[in-house]
Amino acid sequence: MEAKPSSLTVIPRSLDHQAADVIRQQILSGSFPPGHRLIETQLAEALDLSRGTVRSALQQLTYENLVVQLPYRGWLVPPLRSQDAWELYTLRSGLEGLAARLAAMAISSEKATLLERSFQQLVDAAQRGDRNAVNEFDFGIHKTIIQLTEHRRLQQQYKIIEQQIRLYITACNTLLEFDLTEIANQHQSMVRAICCGNASLAQQIAQDHSTADGETLVNYLQELEAKNSK
Amino acid sequence: MEAKPSSLTVIPRSLDHQAADVIRQQILSGSFPPGHRLIETQLAEALDLSRGTVRSALQQLTYENLVVQLPYRGWLVPPLRSQDAWELYTLRSGLEGLAARLAAMAISSEKATLLERSFQQLVDAAQRGDRNAVNEFDFGIHKTIIQLTEHRRLQQQYKIIEQQIRLYITACNTLLEFDLTEIANQHQSMVRAICCGNASLAQQIAQDHSTADGETLVNYLQELEAKNSK
DNA sequence: CAATTGCAGATTGTCAACAATCAACAAATT
DNA sequence: AATTTGTTGATTGTTGACAATCTGCAATTG
Numbered sequence: 001m002e003a004k005p006s007s008l009t010v011i012p013r014s015l016d017h018q019a020a021d022v023i024r025q026q027i028l029s030g031s032f033p034p035g036h037r038l039i040e041t042q043l044a045e046a047l048d049l050s051r052g053t054v055r056s057a058l059q060q061l062t063y064e065n066l067v068v069q070l071p072y073r074g075w076l077v078p079p080l081r082s083q084d085a086w087e088l089y090t091l092r093s094g095l096e097g098l099a100a101r102l103a104a105m106a107i108s109s110e111k112a113t114l115l116e117r118s119f120q121q122l123v124d125a126a127q128r129g130d131r132n133a134v135n136e137f138d139f140g141i142h143k144t145i146i147q148l149t150e151h152r153r154l155q156q157q158y159k160i161i162e163q164q165i166r167l168y169i170t171a172c173n174t175l176l177e178f179d180l181t182e183i184a185n186q187h188q189s190m191v192r193a194i195c196c197g198n199a200s201l202a203q204q205i206a207q208d209h210s211t212a213d214g215e216t217l218v219n220y221l222q223e224l225e226a227k228n229s230k
Numbered sequence: 231m232e233a234k235p236s237s238l239t240v241i242p243r244s245l246d247h248q249a250a251d252v253i254r255q256q257i258l259s260g261s262f263p264p265g266h267r268l269i270e271t272q273l274a275e276a277l278d279l280s281r282g283t284v285r286s287a288l289q290q291l292t293y294e295n296l297v298v299q300l301p302y303r304g305w306l307v308p309p310l311r312s313q314d315a316w317e318l319y320t321l322r323s324g325l326e327g328l329a330a331r332l333a334a335m336a337i338s339s340e341k342a343t344l345l346e347r348s349f350q351q352l353v354d355a356a357q358r359g360d361r362n363a364v365n366e367f368d369f370g371i372h373k374t375i376i377q378l379t380e381h382r383r384l385q386q387q388y389k390i391i392e393q394q395i396r397l398y399i400t401a402c403n404t405l406l407e408f409d410l411t412e413i414a415n416q417h418q419s420m421v422r423a424i425c426c427g428n429a430s431l432a433q434q435i436a437q438d439h440s441t442a443d444g445e446t447l448v449n450y451l452q453e454l455e456a457k458n459s460k
Numbered sequence: 461c462a463a464t465t466g467c468a469g470a471t472t473g474t475c476a477a478c479a480a481t482c483a484a485c486a487a488a489t490t
Numbered sequence: 491a492a493t494t495t496g497t498t499g500a501t502t503g504t505t506g507a508c509a510a511t512c513t514g515c516a517a518t519t520g
Contacts, residue, residue, distance in 0.1 A: 014301065014473070040502070050475040052282065055502085056289065063293040065383070071244065072481045072502055087383045094328030102320060153295075153317045157387065244503065270472070280505040285472085302472055302511045 019047055019057035027066050027077055028163060030170050038067060038075040064160050066167070082221035085168055089214025092161050095154060096142060097207030100190065103148040104199040111148050112195040118144040119191045126180040134180055141187060145194065145206070172220060178213070249277055249287035257296050257307055258393060260400050268297060268305040294390050296397070312451035315398055319444025322391050325384065326372060327437030330420065333378040334429040341378050342425040348374040349421045356410040364410055371417060375424065375436070402450060408443070 013021075023043065026032045038058065044051045058075050061067045068078045078084070103111070118141045125133035139162065146158050186209055193202035243251075253273065256262045268288065274281045288305050291297045298308045308314070333341070348371045355363035369392065376388050416439055423432035 016473085039500090041500095051502090052476085052504095053474060056286070059286065059289060060293075063290075069502095073483085074501065083382075087381055090328065090332060090381065091383055091387075094324055094331075097327075098320065098324030101324075151317050151320065152313075153321055157321075246503085269470090271470095281472090282506085283504060286504095299472090300512095303513080304471065 015049055016053045016056035016060070019043075019049060019054055020060040022047065023057055024061060024064070024066060024163075027061075028167055028170070032077050034077050034167070034171050035079045036077045038077070040075070065164055080168060080171055080221055080224075082218050082225055084164075085214070085218045085221050088161055088165050088168065089211065089217070092158075092165065093207045093210050093214070095158050095161065096145070096210055097203040099142075099146045099149050099151075099154060099158070100194055100206035101199045101203035102151060102154075103145050104194045104197050104202040106149070107195060107197050115141075115144055115148065115191055115194060119187060122187060123184050126184045129180065131177075131180070134183060138183065138187075141191075142210075148194075168217060172217065174217060174220065245279055246283045246286035246290070249273075249279060249284055250290040252277065253287055254291060254294070254296060254393075257291075258397055258400070262307050264307050264309045264397070264401050266307045268307070270305070295394055310398060310401055310451060310454075312448050312455055314394075315444070315448045315451050318391055318395050318398065319441065319447070322388075322395065323437045323440045323444070325388050325391065326375070326440055327433040329372075329376045329379050329381075329384060329388070330424055330436035331429045331433035332381060332384075333375050334424045334427050334432040336379070337425060337427050345371075345374055345378065345421055345424060349417060352417060353414050356414045359410065361407075361410070364413060368413065368417075371421075372440075378424075398447060402447065404447060404450065 023032070023038070032038065040051045040054050040058070043049075043054045043058075047054065058067055058069070062069055065078065067075050069075055103115075118137070122134065122137040122141055125137050143158075143162075146155055149155075186205075190202060190205040190209060193205055253262070253268070262268065270281045270284050270288070273279075273284045273288075277284065288297055288299070292299055295308065297305050299305055333345075348367070352364060352367040352371055355367050373388075373392075376385055379385075416435075420432060420435040420439060423435055
């Protein structure tokens with residue numbers, strides 16, 4: 001990431017962190033779907049680690065809301081609830097608004113170029129009509145904005161939220177279908193506001209932007225819950 | 231808190247959580263000030279627990295940014311940096327803005343009463359000229375707003391930020407000196423906006439509100455850093 | 461004498477064994 | 491038959507021992 005290419009650095013990563021990485025990947029990819037039970041001994045066996053180390057990994061993931069612990073009963077990938085989807089999207093909206101505001105306040109020509117490059121990728125993908133790429137570059141542009149703020153806590157927080165949103169999207173198998181040029185336009189006004197340094201406008205646009213797909217997901221989950229309760 | 235008084239419930243809390251509670255308290259109260267080193271064996275001895283359990287507690291506190299881990303070298307209460315203070319206050323501003331918005335969107339007469347009661351406590355304290363109480367009820371009113379949202383993740387996040395802000399304030403020994411009636415007035419307009427259900431106004435006021443004391447803290451720390459670098 | 465190497469002490473990283481708790485079912489009781 | 495009370499197997503909670511790594515200093519080397 002930030003290591004100079006010449007100085008060959010070995011990033012020492014403790015086993016529990018590595019274990020957390022592996023398990024996280026399994027959850028996000030859908031191999032451990034929501035509702036799946038995780039058993040310490042089984043994971044320890046599979047990863048060829050001791051139970052304590054696996055346990056430590058699971059505790060890390062607890063703080064990312066990717067697993068929940070039921071005392072003396074086990075670990076669980078939390079099931080999908082509409083309440084959680086609502087929380088995720090509202091929180092994301094708030095964080096992105098903040099990020100856009102801060103980014104606009106500290107804009108520079110280098111940062112503007114970085115952001116515009118990120119935006120251009122989105123536009124290109126939209127013109128190609130490549131929905132998957134649009135989706136990915138959509139995430140990318142927001143991530144760029146977050147990074148422009150140089151706000152460690154915000155980056156960390158956002159990462160955790162984004163992870164969970166991805167989990168919800170893959171688990172619902174919902175590739176949201178919107179007008180591609182519309183998406184590009186919305187982003188354009190946001191990018192412009194940030195690059196001009198118009199903080200409050202940037203915040204407004206960013207926060208309003210990320211609500212639509214949130215609501216469709218919440219509605220989808222609410223219907224599912226209504227069906228299951230009957 | 232929320233247990234019925236009749237049904238005698240024992241809240242089972244695992245030892246590592248209890249240990250985390252104790253250590254957290256020590257840090258927040260200033261017994262373990264920023265820069266203080268924490269040694270697993272010493273803590274284990276003092277708490278009469280095994281090292282593994284203490285270790286688990288420290289990992290929890292890592293996710294609250296109350297301790298940092300230097301691999302193979304130890305645990306540390308992170309020193310005060312102006313960058314962190316900036317992050318804390320900007321993030322808090324964003325979260326409070328979101329909370330005010332959501333609270334306004336879901337206001338009810340019960341919730342309004344709750345909020346106004348919380349506000350009244352602040353007013354009373356301001357009239358008494360009791361700075362300590364004003365400060366505490368100031369925190370209280372914001373906490374009330376957060377709770378009105380019924381947003382678990384927001385509550386959790388906010389709690390962690392508030393903790394750290396308290397740490398910074400006590401460590402700097404900075405009891406911020408502002409005009410008490412001014413504080414009360416600012417809050418009044420916010421409370422009113424929320425109770426009217428005026429979401430965007432409430433957000434605006436809330437987010438602008440919590441910036442002033444943040445900046446004084448950042449400035450104080452920057453001066454300190456400038457002095458130390460010489 | 462500067463730079464490197466090797467060693468000792470302190471501290472964390474990992475593990476495997478034992479204890480505590482839980483859920484489900486069988487047995488006993490009324 | 492319904493309720494209570496053991497019992498058992500599975501799983502997590504906790505611990506103490508051993509391994510790996512870091513820091514600082516002394517010994518060695520050129």
